[in-house]
Amino acid sequence: MQYNSFEERMNRKLANATMPPHTQVWDKIRQDLDEPPKNDGKKGWILGLCLLFCALGTGTYLFFKQKEPNAITMTTSVQIKTKSKEAAIPNKTITQNAIHHVETKNQNTNNQNTNNQHINKSISNKNIIHTHEAMRTKEIILVESARSPKNEEEKSISTIEITTKELEVVPTKVEVIKSAIVNQHQVSTKAEANKVQQIDKQNITTYFLSSTSKTMATPTTKIPKPKHNAKWTWNISTGTYAILYQSLLDNKVSPKYARWQEALGVANIGVGDSTSNLIVYNDQSLSVAAQSVTQLTDTSLLKITVSPNTQFATLSGEYRISRHFGIESAMSFYYQKMNRILIPIQDINSFGEAIANSKTTPYYGNTKSALAFKFYILEPKILFNTHFGAGNSDIGLGIGMAYRALVGSTDSNAALRLAQIASKDAQIYNPHNFSVHGRIKYAYHINEKLAIFSAINAQVLLNRMYSQGISYKSPSLCGMEIGLSF
Amino acid sequence: MLIPPTYTKIVEGCIRREPLAQRRLYELFSPKMMALCYRYAQNRDEAEDMLQEGFIKVFQCIDKYNHQGSLEGWVRRIIVNTAIDIIRRNKSLQLVSSLNENIIESTVDDNIVDALEVEYLLNIIQDLPDGYRIVFNMFAIEGYSHAEIGEQLNINESTSRSQFTRAKVLLKKRIHEDSLVINKYQDAI
Numbered sequence: 150m151q152y153n154s155f156e157e158r159m160n161r162k163l164a165n166a167t168m169p170p171h172t173q174v175w176d177k178i179r180q181d182l183d184e185p186p187k188n189d190g191k192k193g194w195i196l197g198l199c200l201l202f203c204a205l206g207t208g209t210y211l212f213f214k215q216k217e218p219n220a221i222t223m224t225t226s227v228q229i230k231t232k233s234k235e236a237a238i239p240n241k242t243i244t245q246n247a248i249h250h251v252e253t254k255n256q257n258t259n260n261q262n263t264n265n266q267h268i269n270k271s272i273s274n275k276n277i278i279h280t281h282e283a284m285r286t287k288e289i290i291l292v293e294s295a296r297s298p299k300n301e302e303e304k305s306i307s308t309i310e311i312t313t314k315e316l317e318v319v320p321t322k323v324e325v326i327k328s329a330i331v332n333q334h335q336v337s338t339k340a341e342a343n344k345v346q347q348i349d350k351q352n353i354t355t356y357f358l359s360s361t362s363k364t365m366a367t368p369t370t371k372i373p374k375p376k377h378n379a380k381w382t383w384n385i386s387t388g389t390y391a392i393l394y395q396s397l398l399d400n401k402v403s404p405k406y407a408r409w410q411e412a413l414g415v416a417n418i419g420v421g422d423s424t425s426n427l428i429v430y431n432d433q434s435l436s437v438a439a440q441s442v443t444q445l446t447d448t449s450l451l452k453i454t455v456s457p458n459t460q461f462a463t464l465s466g467e468y469r470i471s472r473h474f475g476i477e478s479a480m481s482f483y484y485q486k487m488n489r490i491l492i493p494i495q496d497i498n499s500f501g502e503a504i505a506n507s508k509t510t511p512y513y514g515n516t517k518s519a520l521a522f523k524f525y526i527l528e529p530k531i532l533f534n535t536h537f538g539a540g541n542s543d544i545g546l547g548i549g550m551a552y553r554a555l556v557g558s559t560d561s562n563a564a565l566r567l568a569q570i571a572s573k574d575a576q577i578y579n580p581h582n583f584s585v586h587g588r589i590k591y592a593y594h595i596n597e598k599l600a601i602f603s604a605i606n607a608q609v610l611l612n613r614m615y616s617q618g619i620s621y622k623s624p625s626l627c628g629m630e631i632g633l634s635f
Numbered sequence: 636m637l638i639p640p641t642y643t644k645i646v647e648g649c650i651r652r653e654p655l656a657q658r659r660l661y662e663l664f665s666p667k668m669m670a671l672c673y674r675y676a677q678n679r680d681e682a683e684d685m686l687q688e689g690f691i692k693v694f695q696c697i698d699k700y701n702h703q704g705s706l707e708g709w710v711r712r713i714i715v716n717t718a719i720d721i722i723r724r725n726k727s728l729q730l731v732s733s734l735n736e737n738i739i740e741s742t743v744d745d746n747i748v749d750a751l752e753v754e755y756l757l758n759i760i761q762d763l764p765d766g767y768r769i770v771f772n773m774f775a776i777e778g779y780s781h782a783e784i785g786e787q788l789n790i791n792e793s794t795s796r797s798q799f800t801r802a803k804v805l806l807k808k809r810i811h812e813d814s815l816v817i818n819k820y821q822d823a824i
Contacts, residue, residue, distance in 0.1 A: 166753045169669065170682075173683075178661065
């Protein structure tokens with residue numbers, strides 16, 4: 150066939166030209182195709198009208214039923230039974246302060262409807278002492294009470310107290326309660342998670358916009374070596390916080406390694422396990438927390454008891470339920486020396502995924518009961534804290550956090566992915582490249598550098614690390630470079 | 636026109652909204668369609684938007700495909716329409732038909748086109764003004780008639796013709812200028 154004209158020649162050249170699109174295009178198409186069809190307007194109108202009538206009806210009913218307009222407080226009591234064996238373990242009494250917005254439920258039921266009914270109920274147990282006998286009765290009385298208005302100043306600040314005590318092996322009753330709470334308050338529906346995510350995004354924005362008021366204060370007292378009792382108090386911003394979990398159970402963790410941790414002043418603090426409702430600890434710092442979101446509100450008071458010699462600490466105190474969604478969790482805390490971080494989580498799903506993935510990823514261990522987590526509580530304005538343990542996952546997770554802090558990203562997913570990738574890299578490269586001593590030193594080196602340079606930028610840090618002779622193949626750099634490429 | 640049995644299976648799978656079939660269809664045609672979009676777009680990002688939106692329409696309307704014509708032709712038509720829609724949506728399509736500039740045919744030899752890289756041709760087409768670009772693509776590459784183009788773009792047939800002519804002139808001029816530069820560079824070496 151003869152092509153003579155200009156356009157014919159162009160046609161021949163271009164009609165069958167190919168150009169590979171980026172792979173993300175397909176992902177976007179897939180995403181669009183997977184999106185559920187939007188509700189049509191008619192259904193929305195009908196639903197809206199129904200809701201309107203319901204609201205009007207309820208309002209009218211309440212209006213006529215109410216005798217004294219100012220006495221709205223309605224008290225109900227719910228009896229909750231628990232069959233947990235651990236609940237019978239007594240050994241400590243803990244006084245909880247003020248009004249608790251805590252929801253509990255039967256530990257053995259997974260009925261979400263029941264959950265919803267309990268949301269936003271609070272335990273009015275001011276100055277109530279949880280006695281051994283009370284626990285043995287296996288009954289918890291929940292009383293719904295109206296909240297009193299709070300001072301605005303109080304709202305912005307909550308206090309955390311940490312107390313160290315020696316050799317606290319046996320879990321406290323509060324732990325048991327909390328572990329029950331943990332199980333109950335898991336974010337069980339996607340809708341809830343999404344709501345939390347939205348709220349968290351707002352919080353995040355606030356955090357990043359406000360540079361002064363939202364900082365977490367440095368502990369007023371240095372955390373001493375674990376053998377001494379100590380008590381610290383510091384302020385913590387109101388908001389929803391994520392507890393970032395880190396698995397410890399790669400098969401390489403050994404008692405020897407655990408001792409290294411101890412030597413470094415590491416203590417793990419954990420709360421309930423979703424299966425046993427009790428913290429399980431051993432030399433390998435086995436602990437599981439089932440909750441991902443903690444809502445710290447105005448008067449939240451956390452008392453954290455650290456038991457250094459057993460590498461875990463109990464957590465007690467007061468937890469507030471999110472006013473909006475009734476999501477509350479027990480809070481776990483991992484600390485190393487005086488470092489700690491708090492970070493609001495934007496996307497609870499990512500953490501859910503991470504935990505879910507951890508069940509199948511060899512690195513994280515293969516069985517649910519064997520999952521072990523460390524905890525990080527992060528706050529963006531602190532930028533970067535903190536804990537780098539000496540392990541692979543420590544480094545990986547730290548890198549993820551570093552990325553987030555350094556780049557100022559609000560994308561916790563990216564940080565999490567980075568952490569996961571970096572952890573794997575660390576696992577690959579670390580064992581043969583570093584001695585235990587080397588790893589610890591290395592981890593501390595990074596930690597220090599990050600702490601110092603986090604406010605500058607990632608590139609500076611990267612250059613510094615290069616200049617320190619850290620090899621290209623080192624996990625931290627792999628992670629950091631991945632971080633920079635996000 | 637009969638379509639190959641594999642296409643039939645893919646189409647049927649797409650009608651059932653099977654992800655694998657959808658993926659297969661995308662893999663079959665996306666490279667060509669991407670090049671097509673690239674010709675209509677002003678940059679790669681816009682081209683990928685066109686491709687994305689176009690394929691979503693393809694998957695949504697796949698049940699309307701009657702198995703009579705070429706599947707590729709059917710997909711191509713949807714992608715072209717989508718590209719035009721996107722250009723219209725993003726900016727009001729202005730056809731510079733009233734230009735009074737003299738149309739001076741370049742002296743460039745048409746044979747030179749055969750020697751030019753596809754990528755280069757795609758780029759110089761991208762540099763054309765919107766109206767020229769769309770009409771040139773539709774007429775010269777996609778094979779639409781000026782009447783069809785006029786109908787599709789809501790312009791006169793004569794306008795389409797003039798747009799095409801001007802596009803052709805601009806392209807030739809560009810090729811001519813670029814070849815002069817290249818020759819000069821080669822002489823310098």
